[in-house]
Amino acid sequence: MFRRGLLYLSESHGAKKLLTGTPLTRTMSLRFVPGETVDDLIGAVREANGQGLKVTANYLGEAVTNRQQAQAAADTYLEVLDRIDREGLDAGVSLKFTQMGQDIDDAFLRENLGRVLQRADDAGIFVRFDMEGSAYVQRTLDAFETLWRDGWRNIGVVLQAYLKRTAGDVARMNELGARVRLCKGAYREPPEVAVQEMGAIRRNFVELMQVLLREGVRPGIATHDERLVDATLRFVRREGIDPGRFEFQMLYGVRRDLQQRLVEQGYAVRVYVPFGEKWYPYLMRRLAERPENVAFMVESMVKDSPLGVLFGSSAPGAGPDRTRDGARSRSRGSGGSHG
Numbered sequence: 007m008f009r010r011g012l013l014y015l016s017e018s019h020g021a022k023k024l025l026t027g028t029p030l031t032r033t034m035s036l037r038f039v040p041g042e043t044v045d046d047l048i049g050a051v052r053e054a055n056g057q058g059l060k061v062t063a064n065y066l067g068e069a070v071t072n073r074q075q076a077q078a079a080a081d082t083y084l085e086v087l088d089r090i091d092r093e094g095l096d097a098g099v100s101l102k103f104t105q106m107g108q109d110i111d112d113a114f115l116r117e118n119l120g121r122v123l124q125r126a127d128d129a130g131i132f133v134r135f136d137m138e139g140s141a142y143v144q145r146t147l148d149a150f151e152t153l154w155r156d157g158w159r160n161i162g163v164v165l166q167a168y169l170k171r172t173a174g175d176v177a178r179m180n181e182l183g184a185r186v187r188l189c190k191g192a193y194r195e196p197p198e199v200a201v202q203e204m205g206a207i208r209r210n211f212v213e214l215m216q217v218l219l220r221e222g223v224r225p226g227i228a229t230h231d232e233r234l235v236d237a238t239l240r241f242v243r244r245e246g247i248d249p250g251r252f253e254f255q256m257l258y259g260v261r262r263d264l265q266q267r268l269v270e271q272g273y274a275v276r277v278y279v280p281f282g283e284k285w286y287p288y289l290m291r292r293l294a295e296r297p298e299n300v301a302f303m304v305e306s307m308v309k310d311s312p313l314g315v316l317f318g319s320s321a322p323g324a325g326p327d328r329t330r331d332g333a334r335s336r337s338r339g340s341g342g343s344h345g
């Protein structure tokens with residue numbers, strides 16, 4: 007219920023206006039987003055690569071309905087691709103069709119996206135298309151197949167285990183030979199299209215993971231859920247699947263301990279690093295995944311308030327994942343920044 011409430015807020019313009027103006031929300035976002043600029047992103051990529059982690063970089067933004075904004079998003083991706091290429095970083099990019107102009111028109115989308123795909127292809131960089139809410143799934147897969155038919159091979163999609171249709175989509179992507187990132191799914195979906203119960207989502211995930219590992223092309227197993235990570239490890243050991251044939255994927259700022267442990271065991275781990283000013287819906291989806299994060303946020307709000315100062319509780323508090331992640335929200339002061 008609480009999770010659905012937060013997902014509702016992620017789509018609400020009123021809540022967005024209210025919350026993005028709050029310094030604490032901005033500071034909180036730094037837990038999940040290293041900053042707003044390309045330099046902030048590149049710093050985080052270098053750091054991750056230094057720890058043996060691969061990266062997929064995401065410029066935050068979705069549901070763009072204005073041509074200039076969609077072109078500006080593509081330009082930012084071109085800059086990111088140049089930096090990755092020039093600095094020899096181990097990184098790809100993740101982007102959303104709706105950020106590139108999917109809601110504007112198809113010809114514009116193809117032209118805008120074509121610039122990014124061409125630059126990425128020239129530099130040998132992989133482009134992943136994130137999956138959005140269920141209203142976009144068919145359109146996203148259609149747009150993906152059009153690009154595939156046009157001959158692009160440096161591209162891959164995301165499929166969500168909570169959707170009832172996903173087994174069919176996995177089979178189709180395996181037939182094409184396209185790379186899939188499998189995740190649970192982060193949006194508020196009705197029971198007609200999505201499984202609601204966590205146990206059933208996990209069971210779907212395990213079945214789809216097994217099909218992808220057996221028949222797919224270098225799938226990305228995207229989860230921080232230890233049960234699913236363990237199920238994947240058991241499966242690849244049992245089937246004798248080479249660690250070079252797949253990768254784990256996790257989000258920046260979440261379960262760094264697990265990311266590091268898998269790297270030490272010889273598995274490839276890719277971290278999704280988002281950056282940019284449009285951090286609000288991304289933050290709300292992350293809060294919805296772990297309601298303890300909200301408690302941490304409220305606790306920090308009280309600490310920063312005159313009441314907290316009065317009662318002397320302004321000492322740094324423990325974030326919900328402090329001990330496991332070693333990743334606390336890095337405060338930049340009250341003017342802090344994509345929190």
Ligand SMILES: Cc1cc2nc3c(=O)[nH]c(=O)nc-3n(C[C@H](O)[C@H](O)[C@H](O)COP(=O)(O)OP(=O)(O)OC[C@H]3O[C@@H](n4cnc5c(N)ncnc54)[C@H](O)[C@@H]3O)c2cc1C
Binds near residue numbers: 164166278
């Ligand atoms: C690389 C990557 C790319 C993704 N791309 C997409 C996409 O394109 N479309 C889409 O719909 N979804 C995407 N997601 C989100 C995904 O669908 C889930 O919402 C998200 O991964 C949480 O599910 P989980 O499997 O990690 O398990 P959960 O059961 O949510 O989490 C397991 C454990 O991980 C830790 N954890 C998880 N999330 C958080 C958090 N926010 N803060 C702190 N700790 C946390 C906690 O310890 C928790 O107990 C992506 C996820 C990843 C990792």
